[in-house]
Amino acid sequence: MAQHNPAVPTQHSPHLAHHFDTLEQQYDAANAGMWLFLATEIMLFGALFVAYAVYRFVYPETFFEASRHLAIPAESPWYLRSVFLGTINTTVLLVSSLTMALAVHAAQTGKRNRLVWLLLATMVLGTVFLGIKGLEYFLKYEEHLIPGPNFIFEQANRNQAQLFFLLYFIGTGLHAVHMVIGLGLLAYLVFQSRKGRFTPEWFTPVEMGGLYWHFVDVVWVFLFPLFYLIGLHE
Amino acid sequence: MSSISTPRPQDNFYHDEKYGFRPWLKSWLLTTDHKRIGILYMFAINFFFAIGGLLATGIRAELVTPAADMVNSEVYNRIFTSHGIIMIFFFLIPSIPATLGNFLIPLMIGAKDLAFPKLNLLSWYIFMLAGFFALYTLFTGGIDTGWTFYTPYSTTYANTGVIPMGIAIFIAGFSSILTGLNFIVTIHKMRAPGMTWFRMPLFVWSHYATSLIQVLGTPVLAMTVILLALERIFRIGIFDPQLGGDPVLFQHLFWFYSHPAVYIMLLPGMAIISELITCFSRKRIFGYKFVAFSSLAIAIFGFLVWGHHMFTSSQSVFAGMVFSLISFVVAVPSAIKVFNWTATMYKGRIYYEAPMLYALGFLGLFIIGGLTGLFLAATAMDVHLHDTYFVVAHFHYIMVGGTLMAYIGGLHFWWPKITGRMYSEIWGRISALVVFAGFNLAFFPQFILGQLGMPRRYSSYPEEFQIYHVLSSAGSSILAIGYALPVVYLLLSLKFGPKAPSNPWGATGLEWTTTSPPPTHNFDKTPVVTEEAYSYNPQDPGIFRAQGKW
Ligand SMILES: [Cu+2]
Numbered sequence: 001m002a003q004h005n006p007a008v009p010t011q012h013s014p015h016l017a018h019h020f021d022t023l024e025q026q027y028d029a030a031n032a033g034m035w036l037f038l039a040t041e042i043m044l045f046g047a048l049f050v051a052y053a054v055y056r057f058v059y060p061e062t063f064f065e066a067s068r069h070l071a072i073p074a075e076s077p078w079y080l081r082s083v084f085l086g087t088i089n090t091t092v093l094l095v096s097s098l099t100m101a102l103a104v105h106a107a108q109t110g111k112r113n114r115l116v117w118l119l120l121a122t123m124v125l126g127t128v129f130l131g132i133k134g135l136e137y138f139l140k141y142e143e144h145l146i147p148g149p150n151f152i153f154e155q156a157n158r159n160q161a162q163l164f165f166l167l168y169f170i171g172t173g174l175h176a177v178h179m180v181i182g183l184g185l186l187a188y189l190v191f192q193s194r195k196g197r198f199t200p201e202w203f204t205p206v207e208m209g210g211l212y213w214h215f216v217d218v219v220w221v222f223l224f225p226l227f228y229l230i231g232l233h234e
Numbered sequence: 235m236s237s238i239s240t241p242r243p244q245d246n247f248y249h250d251e252k253y254g255f256r257p258w259l260k261s262w263l264l265t266t267d268h269k270r271i272g273i274l275y276m277f278a279i280n281f282f283f284a285i286g287g288l289l290a291t292g293i294r295a296e297l298v299t300p301a302a303d304m305v306n307s308e309v310y311n312r313i314f315t316s317h318g319i320i321m322i323f324f325f326l327i328p329s330i331p332a333t334l335g336n337f338l339i340p341l342m343i344g345a346k347d348l349a350f351p352k353l354n355l356l357s358w359y360i361f362m363l364a365g366f367f368a369l370y371t372l373f374t375g376g377i378d379t380g381w382t383f384y385t386p387y388s389t390t391y392a393n394t395g396v397i398p399m400g401i402a403i404f405i406a407g408f409s410s411i412l413t414g415l416n417f418i419v420t421i422h423k424m425r426a427p428g429m430t431w432f433r434m435p436l437f438v439w440s441h442y443a444t445s446l447i448q449v450l451g452t453p454v455l456a457m458t459v460i461l462l463a464l465e466r467i468f469r470i471g472i473f474d475p476q477l478g479g480d481p482v483l484f485q486h487l488f489w490f491y492s493h494p495a496v497y498i499m500l501l502p503g504m505a506i507i508s509e510l511i512t513c514f515s516r517k518r519i520f521g522y523k524f525v526a527f528s529s530l531a532i533a534i535f536g537f538l539v540w541g542h543h544m545f546t547s548s549q550s551v552f553a554g555m556v557f558s559l560i561s562f563v564v565a566v567p568s569a570i571k572v573f574n575w576t577a578t579m580y581k582g583r584i585y586y587e588a589p590m591l592y593a594l595g596f597l598g599l600f601i602i603g604g605l606t607g608l609f610l611a612a613t614a615m616d617v618h619l620h621d622t623y624f625v626v627a628h629f630h631y632i633m634v635g636g637t638l639m640a641y642i643g644g645l646h647f648w649w650p651k652i653t654g655r656m657y658s659e660i661w662g663r664i665s666a667l668v669v670f671a672g673f674n675l676a677f678f679p680q681f682i683l684g685q686l687g688m689p690r691r692y693s694s695y696p697e698e699f700q701i702y703h704v705l706s707s708a709g710s711s712i713l714a715i716g717y718a719l720p721v722v723y724l725l726l727s728l729k730f731g732p733k734a735p736s737n738p739w740g741a742t743g744l745e746w747t748t749t750s751p752p753p754t755h756n757f758d759k760t761p762v763v764t765e766e767a768y769s770y771n772p773q774d775p776g777i778f779r780a781q782g783k784w
Contacts, residue, residue: 019347019424021760029349029423036415040453047457047487051472054483147470159471159478166470170460 015202027204034208038215045174045219052167052226059163062156064230066164069155071228073143082136086228089132090220096125097217104210107203112196115206119190122213126183133176140165168227175223178216185209266351267754272337273652274358278365279333282324285372287717289317294676294707300700302693310693311378312394316371318381323403324368326637327495328361330502331448332413334644335441337652339417341745341752342435344426344761349419357412360405367402371395380691382492385473385484389465396466404459407452410498414448417441426744428763435743435767436525440505443529447494447501447536455491458484482547489540497536499633501529503640504571507593510643511575513741514590515582518768521574528567535564545616554613561611568604572597583772587739588662592643595670599635603628606681621691624684627677635673642669642720649724650734654750657727661719669716675709740777742768 013023020026056063071083078084103118144152145165153161189209192198198206262270292313296304305313336354340347348354371377377399379388388396421442425434461472462484471477473484512519519525541549541557549557575597584590606628609615619625643666649657679702684690688699695703737746748757 018755019345019349019351025423029419032419032422033350033415036418036449040411040415040449043450044453044457047454047490050487051461051483054480058480059478148468157478162470163472163478166464166472170464 013202015204023202027202030204030208034211038211041178041215041219045171045222048167048171048174049222049226052171055160055163055167059157059160062160063164065156066153066161067227067230068232069153069161070140070145070165070168071232073139076139080139082139083228083232085132085136086224089129090224092125092129092132093217093220096122096129097214099125100210100213104203104207107193107198107206108200110200112193112198115193115198116190119186119193123183123186123190126179126186130176130179130183133172137169171223171227175216175219178219182209182213182216185212264355266347266355268340268348268351268354269337269652269752269756271354271358272333272335275328275332275336275361278358278362279325279329282320282365282368283329285369286317286321286325287714289313289320290710291714293317294710296693297695297703298707300695300697300703305693307693308378311380311691312376314691315377315380319377319399319403320368320372321633322381322495322499323406324365326499326633327406327410328413329499329637330506330641330644331417331441331444331498332357332361332409334506334641334648335417335444335502336413338648338745339420339438339441340424341748341756342438342743343421343424343429344744344757344763345420345424346755346757346760348416349424350416353412354416357409357416360412361409364402364404364406364409367398367405371398371402374398382488383462383484384488385462385465385479385481386475389462389472390474390476397463400459400463404456407456407459410448411452414445414452417445418449421445426761426763429744430763432523432526433763433766436508436519436522436529437505439526440501440508440529443533444498444501444505446530446533447498451491451494451498451537454487455495458487458491461487482544482549485544485547486540489543490537493540493543494533494536496629496632497532499637501532503596503637504529506640506644506647507575507596508571509741509743510589510593510647511578512768512770513647513739514585514587514593515579516585516770516772517578517582518766518770519574520577520580521570522766522768524570525574528570531567532564535560535567539564539611542611542616545613546620551613558611558613562608565604565608565611568600572601572604585777586663587777588657588659588666589643589647591663591666592639592646592669595666595673596636596639596643598670599631599639599673603631603635606631619684621689622684623680623688623690626690627680627684630677630680635677639669639673642666642717645720645724647739648745649727650738651745651750651752653728653731654734655727655731656734656738657720657731658723661723665716665719665723668712668719672709672712672714672716676706676713677709679703679705679709738777742770 016023016026072081099118099121103115103122106115106118140146144150147162147166151162189206265271296310375394377394377396379392379396421438464470465472465474471479473479473481475481508519508525539557539561541553542561545554610619610625610628646662683699683702688695734750736750744761747761
């Protein structure tokens with residue numbers, strides 16, 4: 001067998017995979033892998049943001065109109081306006097990041113019940129976000145703002161506005177897909193923590209799930225102003 | 235050794251007759267051993283190389299005569315497109331990292347496995363799924379957009395399998411990302427005691443740089459393919475100017491990945507060459523840190539030069555100048571490597587074993603490929619040479635003359651370690667010479683063709699070009715023989731080759747301290763490293779000369 005670090009008395013931990021020497025090394029590897037994965041995610045969304053920036057630069061008037069129309073559709077009551085729904089959603093997500101961070105802390109301090117409840121709270125908030133997002137999509141559908149043959153936009157060039165809404169749907173849709181995956185991960189974590197799999201010595205999956213969840217939140221923090229807020233200053 | 239004692243690891247590593255076929259199959263398809271996964275990749279990748287090679291044969295056969303007489307131009311478009319896509323995305327990009335890199339990196343740094351063994355297996359399955367979509371595309375009419383998928387042709391006009399091939403490339407990207415991610419974490423976290431960064435073999439450094447590109451570049455291609463598919467399926471203008479899109483944006487996004495992808499293909503080749511040259515010169519590498527950091531420099535600068543593919547595509551003159559300048563700069567770290575390899579050989583004790591012949595072939599061909607790249611990086615020159623056979627010849631010198639030479643050389647070098655058998659040295663040398671000769675005959679005439687104005691991607695051409703095309707096709711026949719030879723004698727060596735010792739070349743490096751093939755956990759005891767890589771002694775030849783009928 002390989003050398004073990006005598007300072008870390010975890011040789012026989014059931015969580016230690018055969019090819020690692022210590023739990024610490026195993027945790028470091030998982031952590032580094034997660035951060036690298038998030039780097040690839042940044043590059044994925046980055047390409048989309050580049051496309052958005054280019055077209056915003058090329059078609060500034062249309063993008064202004066389209067963004068304004070997305071955020072404050074004509075004749076909508078205030079509670080159905082995207083800017084309102086989006087603000088609510090931003091709050092929901094930021095609070096869910098808080099509950100997630102507290103969940104990681106609960107895992108670290110070995111409070112099993114608290115961990116389960118905080119993970120569940122995070123899942124509820126994530127579901128609320130997706131529900132509101134779905135409502136927004138439905139309203140866009142009713143307004144004929146889904147890109148495709150039924151797309152109608154009269155305030156500016158149709159094709160250019162369609163491009164804006166396409167980027168909006170790819171960006172928020174890809175984000176929603178990430179949320180759904182995140183909810184799946186959270187469900188797995190709830191299941192595992194109820195069985196008491198996580199201890200203050202080993203809670204790597206909780207921490208990795210947290211990193212992922214925070215990342216998905218940060219993506220929204222960029223999507224929200226890009227699509228909703230830039231048309232609002234006038 | 236009596237028959238009841240535990241068999242040595244190399245006796246039962248790859249096949250266990252006493253357990254039957256199904257456990258054997260399971261032991262391969264569900265393995266998390268990086269060595270076996272490397273071999274699984276080797277089968278897949280060599281298969282795709284054979285397909286890509288067959289398609290190349292189709293191209294060269296058509297071009298023997300000036301008229302488009304063997305196939306019409308529509309079929310011809312499909313042949314060269316499929317050749318390019320298969321060779322780039324399904325052979326060259328995964329080739330060295332997924333096979334030799336997978337097999338060797340944990341061994342070289344003294345680890346038991348990669349950091350994420352299951353992820354490693356998953357990446358193979360993802361690759362196979364992608365390969366399935368690629369083959370599906372080939373057998374349902376192919377694709378005719380050119381491997382670059384330029385819009386709006388690919389989104390609006392092409393009526394071939396753009397979507398299934400797009401899916402194939404999208405999926406293959408994930409396997410590439412997972413491999414790169416696994417390597418980076420492994421190199422950071424799994425090194426044996428005493429294996430400091432500057433004691434690592436340069437093979438590992440170069441793969442580290444490669445992995446950075448795989449991890450950071452591939453997602454951009456993924457998003458580009460998504461956008462392309464959306465435009466093609468829903469007719470929404472992202473790239474088609476008729477619909478309000480910008481076709482040059484596609485080229486920017488595509489080349490942002492695809493230029494660095496050239497270094498995904500080339501850096502692992504350089505990784506192998508550093509090992510071969512030092513071993514067969516019996517000298518420590520000249521300027522270790524320069525070679526190590528030049529890999530990183532190539533990876534970083536490689537991300538800043540994509541615009542040199544667009545000097546003629548309405549990119550601004552100023553942007554063109556900047557991209558041209560940085561393209562010249564990226565030649566510097568490549569040149570550093572070539573100079574250092576040459577300096578390593580100087581006053582070394584050189585053995586002309588087959589892997590070394592491949593390495594020397596790499597040097598010659600890579601120098602030509604690299605220097606002609608500078609012609610193309612010069613904006614004024616590029617206007618004349620853009621999209622001609624000069625470009626075709628240039629990148630074949632880099633990818634085939636560089637990466638493929640290194641891959642085959644590395645395959646010979648580590649063949650005894652991987653299989654536990656020695657291949658036929660004399661046939662190895664013959665194949666290296668045949669490949670070198672055939673390659674030059676196949677591709678050097680294409681520089682002249684391009685310079686005379688023959689555009690790429692045409693099935694017919696004026697008669698005065700025929701002599702060069704005939705030479706090129708003749709050369710590619712020789713090249714094909716050169717590639718067929720190793721298939722024969724390497725496979726025969728599995729049965730008839732003499733058993734390989736642990737270290738047939740007298741090479742340094744941890745992979746040579748364990749048995750051939752290594753046991754499942756690589757080392758009986760975790761090695762402790764106490765000296766730099768490449769502590770060769772010119773006085774000590776120590777090359778294993780296989781005895782017997784071979
Ligand atoms: Cu390039």
